[in-house]
Amino acid sequence: MSNNKKNRIEIPSYYDPSDISETFFNDYFIQKIPSYKKLSKKHFLEVNQIERKKYFIKNHYPYPKRLDLNTYYKEKIPLQIELVKLQNYIREKKQKVIILFEGRDAAGKGATIRRFMEHLDPRGAKVIALDKPSEIEEGQWYFQRYVEFFPSSGELILFDRSWYNRAGVEKVLGFCTKKQYEKFLIDAPDFEKLITSSDIKIIKLYFSVSDKEQSNRITQREKNPLKNWKLSEIDYLAQSKWPAYTEAKEKMFLNTHKEFSKWWIIKSDDKMRARINAMKLVLSLLDYDNKNEKILNFDPWIVSDVSEIWDINV
Numbered sequence: 001m002s003n004n005k006k007n008r009i010e011i012p013s014y015y016d017p018s019d020i021s022e023t024f025f026n027d028y029f030i031q032k033i034p035s036y037k038k039l040s041k042k043h044f045l046e047v048n049q050i051e052r053k054k055y056f057i058k059n060h061y062p063y064p065k066r067l068d069l070n071t072y073y074k075e076k077i078p079l080q081i082e083l084v085k086l087q088n089y090i091r092e093k094k095q096k097v098i099i100l101f102e103g104r105d106a107a108g109k110g111a112t113i114r115r116f117m118e119h120l121d122p123r124g125a126k127v128i129a130l131d132k133p134s135e136i137e138e139g140q141w142y143f144q145r146y147v148e149f150f151p152s153s154g155e156l157i158l159f160d161r162s163w164y165n166r167a168g169v170e171k172v173l174g175f176c177t178k179k180q181y182e183k184f185l186i187d188a189p190d191f192e193k194l195i196t197s198s199d200i201k202i203i204k205l206y207f208s209v210s211d212k213e214q215s216n217r218i219t220q221r222e223k224n225p226l227k228n229w230k231l232s233e234i235d236y237l238a239q240s241k242w243p244a245y246t247e248a249k250e251k252m253f254l255n256t257h258k259e260f261s262k263w264w265i266i267k268s269d270d271k272m273r274a275r276i277n278a279m280k281l282v283l284s285l286l287d288y289d290n291k292n293e294k295i296l297n298f299d300p301w302i303v304s305d306v307s308e309i310w311d312i313n314v
Contacts, residue, residue, distance in 0.1 A: 049308075052300065052301060052304070052308075052309075053308075053309050055267075055301060056208070056265055056267070056304055056309040057309060057310075059208065059210045059211075059267075061210065061267060061269045061270070062267075062301040062302070063270065063273070063301075066270045066272065066273070067270055067272040067273045067276070069272075072272040072275075072276065075276050075295075076115065076275070076276060076279075078292070078295055079276065079279040079280065079283065079295065080115070080118060080119050080279070081119075082279075082283050082288075082291070082292060082295070082296070083116060083119070083120060083279065083283065084119055084120065085288050085289065085290055085291070086156075086283060086286060086288045087120050087121060087124060087125055087156060088288075088289075089287070089288035089289055090124070090154060090155070090156055090288075091124050091154040092154075093154075094153035094154050095153070095154065095199075095201065096150070096151040096152070096153060096154075096155060096199060096200040096201065097151060097155075097156045097157070097200070097201045097202075097203075097286065098150065098151060098157050098159065098195070098200060098201070098202045098203070099116075099156070099157070099158050099159070099202075099203045099205065099282060100159045100162045100164065100202070100203070100204045100205060101113055101158065101159060101160055101161070101162075101205050101207065102161065102162065102164050102168070102204065102205065102206045102207070103205075103206050103207030103208060103209065103268065104168075104207075104208075104209055104214060104238060104245060105214065105218075105234060105235045105238040106209065106214050106217035106218055106221070106230075106235065106238070107207035107208065107209040107214070107268050108207050108209065108268040108271045108274050108275070109160055109161070109207050110129075110160055111271060111275070112207070112268075112271075112274060112275045112278050113127055113158050113160055115275045115279070116158060116278075116279065116282075117158070120156070124154055124155055124156060125155070125156040125157075125158070126149075126155070126156075126157055126158070127158045127159075127160055128146075128149045128157060128158070128159050128160065129159075129160035129161065130145065130146070130149075130161070133145060142163070142166065142180075142184065142187075143163055143187075143191055146159070146162060146163050150195075150200065151200065163184075163188065163191070164188070164204075164252065164256075166180070166181060166184040167181070167184060167185065167188070167248060167251070167252040167256070168245065168248050168249065168252065169234060171248050172241050172244045172245055172248050173234065173237065173241070185251070185252070185255040185256065186255075188255075188256045189255070189256055189258050189261070192256075192258065192260065192261040193258070193260060193261075195261075196260045196261060201286065202261050203264070203281075203282055203285055203286075204261060204262065204263045204264065205264050205266055205278060205281070205282075206249070206253075206263055206264065206265050206266065206306075207266050207268040207274060207278075208265050208266065208267050208268060209268050209269060210269050211239065211242050213269045214238060214239065215239055218231070218235050218236070218238070218239070221235070250310065253306045253310055253312065254310065254312055257306045257307060257312050257314060258314050259314040262305055262306065262307070262314070263305075263306040264281055264303060264304070264305060264306070265303065265304050265306060265309065266278050266281070266302060266303055267301075267302045267303075273299070273302055274302065277298045277299055277302045277303050278303075280295070280296050280297065280298040280303075281298045281303050283296050284296040284297075284298065
């Protein structure tokens with residue numbers, strides 16, 4: 001181990017050196033880029049971005065160890081204080097904010113939402129998790145049942161899955177027609193343009209979990225009687241339909257990532273890191289009084305604007 005340390009290179013400040021393994025460096029830096037140590041700082045960052053893209057596209061996870069519980073709580077509580085400040089500001093300024101939590105089954109959306117909501121006033125911050133559409137709703141304009149829950153002045157609304165069901169599960173499992181799916185990809189940006197032009201702020205989060213981690217979490221749900229309720233037939237199909245979900249996800253990004261309603265990817269194999277970085281991201285994107293900027297720098301190996309990973313014209 002000590003001999004290998006000589007081969008290490010200077011790395012950006014957002015890395016935790018204690019959390020980086022020799023395998024991580026050998027596999028993704030030194031072996032693949034033998035001349036890495038000779039790069040200038042500018043070229044270092046360029047190469048770093050190439051590696052970063054691979055991590056997001058191929059669903060590699062950058063850290064060999066999960067965030068420890070003490071560090072998690074040390075970071076979480078100050079961020080939750082910032083969320084309370086944010087809610088107070090939204091209420092005082094009569095703002096309207098929507099946050100979408102999307103991702104594959106067992107990606108950690110619901111648990112992250114619970115940490116967001118833990119200390120917020122439920123009278124002004126609400127979670128919306130809709131069941132499958134009723135017969136009446138199926139006959140309505142597709143977006144209609146979501147609009148019903150949009151924020152009034154001073155409210156923050158968190159959608160645990162959203163109208164993007166049509167771009168994911170409905171498309172993959174055949175719950176909508178090809179025509180409905182293609183129409184959705186055209187209509188969604190127009191719908192969100194209307195939302196933002198109506199002074200409603202929208203943040204779209206996509207929680208990205210690996211197939212191995214998803215499988216582990218589904219198994220845990222099977223074994224834990226307190227989590228059995230989370231399981232459905234769709235969860236079991238998630239693994240066998242993995243490539244189809246990947247294709248649908250990428251097509252969704254390419255068609256619905258816009259300057260006025262960007263997609264943000266959050267790598268969520270480590271649930272605690274995902275929660276912390278989701279909070280940092282949301283807080284960094286919104287204005288509020290007495291903002292503690294020093295604690296809001298999210299990890300760029302966990303969080304990314306979709307257009308930094310895929311070539312998308314916004």
